[in-house]
Amino acid sequence: MLHTINKSPFENNTFTTCVRFLQPGDPVLFIEDGVYAVQAGNRFGALIASVLKKNNPVYALKPDLDARGISAIAEGVKTVDYAGFVDLVEEHQINSWL
Amino acid sequence: MLHTINKSPFENNTFTTCVRFLQPGDPVLFIEDGVYAVQAGNRFGALIASVLKKNNPVYALKPDLDARGISAIAEGVKTVDYAGFVDLVEEHQINSWL
Amino acid sequence: MSEEQDIKKIMHVMRRAPHGSIYTYEGLEMILIMAAYEQDLSVAFIGDGVYALKKDQDTAGIGIKGFSKTFMALDGYDVEKLYVDKQSLEERGLTEDDLVVDVEVMDASEIGRLMNEQDVVIHH
Amino acid sequence: MSEEQDIKKIMHVMRRAPHGSIYTYEGLEMILIMAAYEQDLSVAFIGDGVYALKKDQDTAGIGIKGFSKTFMALDGYDVEKLYVDKQSLEERGLTEDDLVVDVEVMDASEIGRLMNEQDVVIHH
Amino acid sequence: MNIGILLKEGPYNHQAADTAFKFAEAAIAKGHKVDAIFLYNDGVINATRLGDPPQDDRNIAARWTELSLKHGVEVLACIAASKRRGINDEVMIEGGEITGLGTLTDIAIRNDRLLTFGD
């Protein structure tokens, strides 16, 4: 199941809540303001790393990263465009955390 | 200056952010979902106590507490109704944290 | 057989406190309609969503119609799978006794496993 | 004398990330109009609000008009008091060099003191 | 005391419109003057007269009309924000009006307080 997160983790607990419910192997995709979570060097790096370590692939929507001027992202995080988002939805059922 | 906070501190950082900017003596009023901050025995009790200790009076809007079924509130927190909210606004300039 | 295949597992996830926004209330309206379609419905209460079930809500003072009692009606609509996240409840200083309906209090990992089996998950 | 008394101290507080919601953008539209009224305006960037000033925002891919460069125009409208909360910036791994305009980076207590002097504070 | 109110969210979806109304009502009851309610962001959606809430729910649009007609509160929707969201004179509530952000500036200047309600 693909989990999408659209909130900045600095202001809102959606990401930390979602992580508690995440099953091993399930991918996480950050979209909209959610993409701030994967900016390199911020304090969510450890949480991102722990998610990756549990075999949960982590993605961020590239157009949303670009819109926010984020070029350096945490190690192991992959980017997708809207077409890649569609591919992930084709591969997985979806759980959009709002 | 009266600071109002309308967000639940469990999901959103408004309260903790506001506290960093609070000047000694300034009152804080919790309204809407913000009132969950003052429920007795939750983990924001220590932060509420530290605010009170810096001589910042803490209020919660009674109709919002009632609407959420909150009867036991943290020690030192006073309740006001909408008329009391108006009185606080009469005494202070207002800073509505959204 | 083919009829059974048509039954979808749909989970509604309540995540917001009541009254500050309409999401929980309109979410409940959605659940009540979906209940008539004989799908496999469940409702999970996570984070501030657990507050929706708090007893003794009296909304007269804020001038908004209360709806916590509507959760009690879910049983009559055969919506019986109500899951509450244990940690969310405990963090908020609440226990099962504080809630208006009987629920299953579960660990996040357990609710996460059930989520994973769903065809549709809708957050409110 | 009475004219001077009519000048109000108005602080706009930017608290949201850009693009995910319109608050910062419509807040900026408000500031640009208010700037014509010769009041004592200031703008504080707190929490995710500091992201609004991030360099190199390219919104073409999301199909929304960017506005970070509009902050550069504030100077031309005599809106020169731009305060950025130090902790908000640091927590987000940003420095002054990452921002599109010159700002005063300040401690929260200092911005809090300035807030306290305002006649009007509007959060966006 | 003269009071201006800035309302930044639409009706029903957030409590902001309710709290703003309850506050205005209480202020008026105490003899204060509520000068204006300025609608901004999604707040402009408060200004449509096409709303038709359930019979057993409050009617938020009617509250604004009442404040305007009975208590002389100006109910003003920002034109730029309104245009984005499909609010115009065609759908405007009785007692409401479309205006610009300059009017909000005047409201901020001429009143003792400007309160904001939103999300």
Add this chain to the structure above:
Amino acid sequence: MNIGILLKEGPYNHQAADTAFKFAEAAIAKGHKVDAIFLYNDGVINATRLGDPPQDDRNIAARWTELSLKHGVEVLACIAASKRRGINDEVMIEGGEITGLGTLTDIAIRNDRLLTFGD
């Protein structure tokens, strides 16, 4: 793959409407069927044809009309949510329609995926 979309926020105020559109566009480009976009909560405000955004901005209402007319996507606004917020047939965009939550249930049942976009 057959896709339904649930959109829970109004246009412009949140990015949800933009992301939903970009996703739908990309899905259609890949040959998937976008069956319906169901508007709920403040999402119903996407259905007004009275919006008049600045010339240099995107027109979100026009995007929904295009998806409906050109790609056969049903654009549906929940009647109860619409009534609260002043959306009705009078102001409905071309290609849009008011319907009930039962239709959303049908959409959830008949499609391979139901995506939610919101705040």
